[in-house]
Amino acid sequence: MTAAERMVKYWARVEEFQASNEDLLIATYPKAGTTWTQEVVDGILNEGDAEKCQRAPTQVRMPFLEMTAPDGSSSGITKLEVMDPPRVIKTHLPVQLVPRSFWDAGCKVIYMARNPKDTVVSYYHFDRMHLNQPEPGPWPQYLEKFMKGQLGWGSWYDHVKGYWKERHNKNILYIFYEDMKEDPVHEVTRIAQFLRRQLPKSTIEDIVQMTTFSAMRENPMANYSSIPDTIFDRTASEFMRKGEVGDWKNHFSAEEDVAFEEHYRKIMSDCPVPIRFTI
Ligand code: PPS
Helix, strand or coil: HHHHHHHHHHHHHHHCCCCCCCCCCEEECCCHHHHHHHHHHHHHHCCCHHHHCCCCHHHHHEECCCCCCCCCEHHHHHHHHHCCCCCCCCEEHHHHHCHHHHHHHHHHHHEEEEEHHHHHHHHHHHHEEECCCCCCCCHHHHHHHCCCCCCCCHHHHHHHHHHHHHHCCCCCCEEEHHHHHHHHHHHHHHHHCCCCCCCCCHHHHHHHHHHCCCHHHCCCCCCCCCCCCCCCCCCCCCCCCCCCCCHHHHCCCCCHHHHHHHHHHHHCCCCCCCCCCCC
């Protein structure tokens, strides 16, 4: 069973999940910088204490709401049920599928968006290495599937637009991977303010240092090295792969880029989310 099939099978318990007002949801389309945001948030909540942030792997500290293990033995929900609020929860669900209790409770949500070209490249390499994900097949067809919204968690376009349209109606902080890359001190400060944490500048700087790509790649509690090789084929690619803005230029042919741009302009014209493809 793929992750998507398991999600359908166990959907009722996700939909019925009871969030507490103190819970924080980190929402993203896959490969948008979820793990990075999670690490920043944990750094803020633990006031830059690296040891505390290394108490357990990412997926244990901040469960993945709609995910169930391939053998069905554990899931985001089973982990969350034995944790007391305040909990930090990861989701890739589009805004309309977020369990109602999050909105009823007025939970804070941090949404991170990443430009779709780097997102699809990252997703492609992830699907190459993730043995429980569908085989990605050749790149040109994979890119087409992304543009048609046929990859796991659906359309990137609907996802980023959905949260963008709701950001003022709900308690959503909308951030961008490219901004975080360009000015991490500024973005980490914004996140801390959203979480109502007053931190000295030196602590913000510590958190920025703890959450650079290279620091996280070396951190066994943040780099998914706890996932066995039977699930992550590290000979194909790595979870902490490049962590850059603009790697898409190494993957898109000139023709693919023209077609992508035209499709992008058309599909995003009703909701101009300020996405940047370079910094
Ligand atoms: S997942 O599986 O959806 O939760 O993946 P996600 O964490 O959203 O995205 C993985 C990509 O984010 C990159 N990454 C980072 N970039 C910059 N800085 C930091 N600290 C960082 N941590 C993770 C990771 O390398 C993946 O991107 P690519 O382009 O594949 O390298």
